Amino acid sequence: MQNQIDRLIQACRKGNQVAQIQVYDKYAQAMFTIACRYLKNEEEAKDIMQEGFLKAFINIESYRPESTFGAWLKRIIINQCLDVLKKRRLEFSDLEVESLNSIEDDNWQFESSISKQEILNAIEQLNQRHKIVVQLYLIEGYDHQEISEILNIPVKTSRTHLSRGKAKLRDLLKPRYNEERY
Known part of the structure:
Protein backbone atom coordinates (compact mmCIF):
# COMPACT_ATOMS: atom_id res chain seq x y z
CA MET A 1 0.00 0.00 0.00
CA ARG A 88 -13.16 36.20 9.46
CA ARG A 89 -11.30 38.05 12.20
CA LEU A 90 -10.87 35.13 14.53
CA GLU A 91 -8.07 36.30 16.74
CA PHE A 92 -6.23 34.24 19.27
CA SER A 93 -5.33 36.44 22.20
CA ASP A 94 -2.76 35.73 24.84
CA LEU A 95 -5.59 35.97 27.42
CA GLU A 96 -3.15 37.47 29.86
CA VAL A 97 -1.57 34.04 30.08
CA GLU A 98 1.45 35.34 31.84
CA SER A 99 -0.57 35.42 35.06
CA LEU A 100 -2.22 32.03 34.55
CA ASN A 101 -0.93 28.71 35.73
CA SER A 102 -1.78 26.09 33.17
CA ILE A 103 -2.31 22.58 34.46
CA GLU A 104 -1.16 19.82 32.15
CA ASP A 105 -3.97 17.29 32.21
CA ASP A 106 -3.73 14.55 29.64
CA ASN A 107 -6.75 12.66 30.94
CA TRP A 108 -9.31 12.87 28.13
CA GLN A 109 -11.36 9.90 29.26
CA PHE A 110 -15.09 10.30 28.93
CA GLU A 111 -17.86 8.26 30.49
CA SER A 112 -18.23 5.15 28.29
CA SER A 113 -21.95 5.81 27.89
CA ILE A 114 -21.21 9.12 26.14
CA SER A 115 -20.90 8.61 22.40
CA LYS A 116 -18.20 10.06 20.19
CA GLN A 117 -20.91 12.05 18.40
CA GLU A 118 -22.05 13.60 21.69
CA ILE A 119 -18.46 14.65 22.41
CA LEU A 120 -18.11 16.12 18.89
CA ASN A 121 -21.42 17.97 19.34
CA ALA A 122 -20.16 19.39 22.64
CA ILE A 123 -16.91 20.50 20.96
CA GLU A 124 -19.03 22.40 18.42
CA GLN A 125 -20.52 24.43 21.28
CA LEU A 126 -17.14 25.73 22.48
CA ASN A 127 -16.11 29.26 21.60
CA GLN A 128 -14.09 29.36 18.40
CA ARG A 129 -10.62 29.75 19.97
CA HIS A 130 -11.09 26.89 22.41
CA LYS A 131 -12.79 24.71 19.79
CA ILE A 132 -9.93 25.00 17.32
CA VAL A 133 -7.26 24.23 19.91
CA VAL A 134 -9.29 21.25 21.23
CA GLN A 135 -9.77 19.97 17.66
CA LEU A 136 -6.10 20.34 16.80
CA TYR A 137 -5.03 18.63 20.03
CA LEU A 138 -7.69 15.99 20.60
CA ILE A 139 -8.87 15.11 17.10
CA GLU A 140 -5.89 15.93 14.87
CA GLY A 141 -3.26 14.84 17.39
CA TYR A 142 -1.02 17.91 17.32
CA ASP A 143 1.02 18.79 20.41
CA HIS A 144 1.16 22.27 21.94
CA GLN A 145 4.34 23.21 20.10
CA GLU A 146 2.75 22.35 16.75
CA ILE A 147 -0.48 24.16 17.65
CA SER A 148 1.60 27.16 18.67
CA GLU A 149 3.27 27.20 15.25
CA ILE A 150 0.06 26.60 13.29
CA LEU A 151 -1.91 29.33 15.07
CA ASN A 152 1.04 31.63 15.69
CA ILE A 153 0.36 31.79 19.43
CA PRO A 154 2.57 31.08 22.44
CA VAL A 155 2.63 27.47 23.69
CA LYS A 156 1.25 28.70 27.01
CA THR A 157 -1.76 30.19 25.21
CA SER A 158 -2.38 26.86 23.49
CA ARG A 159 -2.31 25.10 26.86
CA THR A 160 -4.67 27.68 28.34
CA HIS A 161 -7.17 27.41 25.48
CA LEU A 162 -7.05 23.63 25.74
CA SER A 163 -7.54 23.68 29.50
CA ARG A 164 -10.47 26.08 29.27
CA GLY A 165 -11.99 24.13 26.37
CA LYS A 166 -11.71 20.91 28.33
CA ALA A 167 -13.36 22.47 31.39
CA LYS A 168 -16.21 23.75 29.22
CA LEU A 169 -16.58 20.30 27.64
CA ARG A 170 -16.95 18.79 31.10
CA ASP A 171 -19.65 21.35 31.91
CA LEU A 172 -21.46 20.67 28.65
CA LEU A 173 -21.33 16.91 29.18
CA LYS A 174 -22.12 17.05 32.92
CA PRO A 175 -25.90 16.75 32.42
CA ARG A 176 -25.17 13.59 30.43
CA TYR A 177 -22.97 12.22 33.26
CA ASN A 178 -25.70 12.89 35.83
CA GLU A 179 -28.38 11.42 33.56
CA GLU A 180 -26.46 8.14 33.35
CA ARG A 181 -26.09 7.80 37.11
CA TYR A 182 -29.82 7.62 37.82
Whole structure:
Protein backbone atom coordinates (compact mmCIF):
# COMPACT_ATOMS: atom_id res chain seq x y z
CA MET A 1 0.00 0.00 0.00
CA GLN A 2 2.72 2.48 1.00
CA ASN A 3 4.75 1.54 -2.08
CA GLN A 4 1.76 2.36 -4.26
CA ILE A 5 1.40 5.78 -2.62
CA ASP A 6 5.14 6.40 -2.96
CA ARG A 7 4.90 5.61 -6.69
CA LEU A 8 1.91 7.92 -7.06
CA ILE A 9 3.76 10.73 -5.28
CA GLN A 10 6.77 10.27 -7.55
CA ALA A 11 4.47 10.43 -10.58
CA CYS A 12 2.80 13.57 -9.18
CA ARG A 13 6.24 15.17 -8.83
CA LYS A 14 6.67 14.60 -12.56
CA GLY A 15 3.35 16.33 -13.24
CA ASN A 16 1.40 13.16 -14.03
CA GLN A 17 -2.24 14.23 -13.92
CA VAL A 18 -3.58 10.67 -13.77
CA ALA A 19 -1.52 10.12 -10.60
CA GLN A 20 -2.82 13.42 -9.20
CA ILE A 21 -6.40 12.27 -9.77
CA GLN A 22 -5.65 8.96 -8.07
CA VAL A 23 -4.12 10.76 -5.06
CA TYR A 24 -7.11 13.09 -4.97
CA ASP A 25 -9.55 10.15 -5.09
CA LYS A 26 -7.68 8.40 -2.29
CA TYR A 27 -7.59 11.35 0.11
CA ALA A 28 -10.54 13.58 -0.90
CA GLN A 29 -13.16 12.21 1.50
CA ALA A 30 -10.85 12.31 4.52
CA MET A 31 -9.70 15.85 3.71
CA PHE A 32 -13.29 16.99 3.15
CA THR A 33 -14.23 15.59 6.57
CA ILE A 34 -11.37 17.51 8.15
CA ALA A 35 -12.34 20.74 6.36
CA CYS A 36 -15.96 20.31 7.52
CA ARG A 37 -14.80 20.08 11.13
CA TYR A 38 -13.42 23.60 10.87
CA LEU A 39 -15.77 25.20 8.37
CA LYS A 40 -19.44 24.43 8.87
CA ASN A 41 -20.41 25.29 5.31
CA GLU A 42 -19.95 22.23 3.05
CA GLU A 43 -19.46 24.31 -0.10
CA GLU A 44 -16.78 26.36 1.60
CA ALA A 45 -15.18 23.14 2.89
CA LYS A 46 -15.13 21.72 -0.66
CA ASP A 47 -13.52 24.91 -1.97
CA ILE A 48 -10.88 24.85 0.75
CA MET A 49 -10.22 21.17 0.12
CA GLN A 50 -9.75 21.86 -3.61
CA GLU A 51 -7.39 24.75 -2.84
CA GLY A 52 -5.49 22.52 -0.42
CA PHE A 53 -4.99 19.83 -3.04
CA LEU A 54 -3.85 22.43 -5.58
CA LYS A 55 -1.39 23.83 -3.06
CA ALA A 56 -0.15 20.31 -2.29
CA PHE A 57 0.40 19.45 -5.95
CA ILE A 58 2.10 22.77 -6.66
CA ASN A 59 4.39 22.31 -3.65
CA ILE A 60 4.80 18.53 -3.85
CA GLU A 61 8.57 18.93 -4.08
CA SER A 62 8.56 20.12 -0.46
CA TYR A 63 6.93 16.88 0.75
CA ARG A 64 9.41 14.75 2.68
CA PRO A 65 8.62 11.13 3.55
CA GLU A 66 9.51 11.62 7.24
CA SER A 67 5.75 11.86 7.71
CA THR A 68 3.04 10.21 5.67
CA PHE A 69 1.68 12.01 2.66
CA GLY A 70 -1.75 12.00 4.31
CA ALA A 71 -0.41 13.77 7.39
CA TRP A 72 1.37 16.35 5.21
CA LEU A 73 -1.79 16.94 3.17
CA LYS A 74 -3.91 17.14 6.33
CA ARG A 75 -1.71 19.91 7.68
CA ILE A 76 -2.14 21.85 4.42
CA ILE A 77 -5.93 21.47 4.60
CA ILE A 78 -6.05 22.53 8.26
CA ASN A 79 -3.85 25.56 7.53
CA GLN A 80 -6.16 26.51 4.62
CA CYS A 81 -9.16 26.28 6.98
CA LEU A 82 -7.42 28.35 9.64
CA ASP A 83 -6.56 30.99 7.04
CA VAL A 84 -10.28 31.30 6.24
CA LEU A 85 -11.15 31.56 9.93
CA LYS A 86 -8.45 34.19 10.45
CA LYS A 87 -9.88 36.21 7.57
CA ARG A 88 -13.16 36.20 9.46
CA ARG A 89 -11.30 38.05 12.20
CA LEU A 90 -10.87 35.13 14.53
CA GLU A 91 -8.07 36.30 16.74
CA PHE A 92 -6.23 34.24 19.27
CA SER A 93 -5.33 36.44 22.20
CA ASP A 94 -2.76 35.73 24.84
CA LEU A 95 -5.59 35.97 27.42
CA GLU A 96 -3.15 37.47 29.86
CA VAL A 97 -1.57 34.04 30.08
CA GLU A 98 1.45 35.34 31.84
CA SER A 99 -0.57 35.42 35.06
CA LEU A 100 -2.22 32.03 34.55
CA ASN A 101 -0.93 28.71 35.73
CA SER A 102 -1.78 26.09 33.17
CA ILE A 103 -2.31 22.58 34.46
CA GLU A 104 -1.16 19.82 32.15
CA ASP A 105 -3.97 17.29 32.21
CA ASP A 106 -3.73 14.55 29.64
CA ASN A 107 -6.75 12.66 30.94
CA TRP A 108 -9.31 12.87 28.13
CA GLN A 109 -11.36 9.90 29.26
CA PHE A 110 -15.09 10.30 28.93
CA GLU A 111 -17.86 8.26 30.49
CA SER A 112 -18.23 5.15 28.29
CA SER A 113 -21.95 5.81 27.89
CA ILE A 114 -21.21 9.12 26.14
CA SER A 115 -20.90 8.61 22.40
CA LYS A 116 -18.20 10.06 20.19
CA GLN A 117 -20.91 12.05 18.40
CA GLU A 118 -22.05 13.60 21.69
CA ILE A 119 -18.46 14.65 22.41
CA LEU A 120 -18.11 16.12 18.89
CA ASN A 121 -21.42 17.97 19.34
CA ALA A 122 -20.16 19.39 22.64
CA ILE A 123 -16.91 20.50 20.96
CA GLU A 124 -19.03 22.40 18.42
CA GLN A 125 -20.52 24.43 21.28
CA LEU A 126 -17.14 25.73 22.48
CA ASN A 127 -16.11 29.26 21.60
CA GLN A 128 -14.09 29.36 18.40
CA ARG A 129 -10.62 29.75 19.97
CA HIS A 130 -11.09 26.89 22.41
CA LYS A 131 -12.79 24.71 19.79
CA ILE A 132 -9.93 25.00 17.32
CA VAL A 133 -7.26 24.23 19.91
CA VAL A 134 -9.29 21.25 21.23
CA GLN A 135 -9.77 19.97 17.66
CA LEU A 136 -6.10 20.34 16.80
CA TYR A 137 -5.03 18.63 20.03
CA LEU A 138 -7.69 15.99 20.60
CA ILE A 139 -8.87 15.11 17.10
CA GLU A 140 -5.89 15.93 14.87
CA GLY A 141 -3.26 14.84 17.39
CA TYR A 142 -1.02 17.91 17.32
CA ASP A 143 1.02 18.79 20.41
CA HIS A 144 1.16 22.27 21.94
CA GLN A 145 4.34 23.21 20.10
CA GLU A 146 2.75 22.35 16.75
CA ILE A 147 -0.48 24.16 17.65
CA SER A 148 1.60 27.16 18.67
CA GLU A 149 3.27 27.20 15.25
CA ILE A 150 0.06 26.60 13.29
CA LEU A 151 -1.91 29.33 15.07
CA ASN A 152 1.04 31.63 15.69
CA ILE A 153 0.36 31.79 19.43
CA PRO A 154 2.57 31.08 22.44
CA VAL A 155 2.63 27.47 23.69
CA LYS A 156 1.25 28.70 27.01
CA THR A 157 -1.76 30.19 25.21
CA SER A 158 -2.38 26.86 23.49
CA ARG A 159 -2.31 25.10 26.86
CA THR A 160 -4.67 27.68 28.34
CA HIS A 161 -7.17 27.41 25.48
CA LEU A 162 -7.05 23.63 25.74
CA SER A 163 -7.54 23.68 29.50
CA ARG A 164 -10.47 26.08 29.27
CA GLY A 165 -11.99 24.13 26.37
CA LYS A 166 -11.71 20.91 28.33
CA ALA A 167 -13.36 22.47 31.39
CA LYS A 168 -16.21 23.75 29.22
CA LEU A 169 -16.58 20.30 27.64
CA ARG A 170 -16.95 18.79 31.10
CA ASP A 171 -19.65 21.35 31.91
CA LEU A 172 -21.46 20.67 28.65
CA LEU A 173 -21.33 16.91 29.18
CA LYS A 174 -22.12 17.05 32.92
CA PRO A 175 -25.90 16.75 32.42
CA ARG A 176 -25.17 13.59 30.43
CA TYR A 177 -22.97 12.22 33.26
CA ASN A 178 -25.70 12.89 35.83
CA GLU A 179 -28.38 11.42 33.56
CA GLU A 180 -26.46 8.14 33.35
CA ARG A 181 -26.09 7.80 37.11
CA TYR A 182 -29.82 7.62 37.82
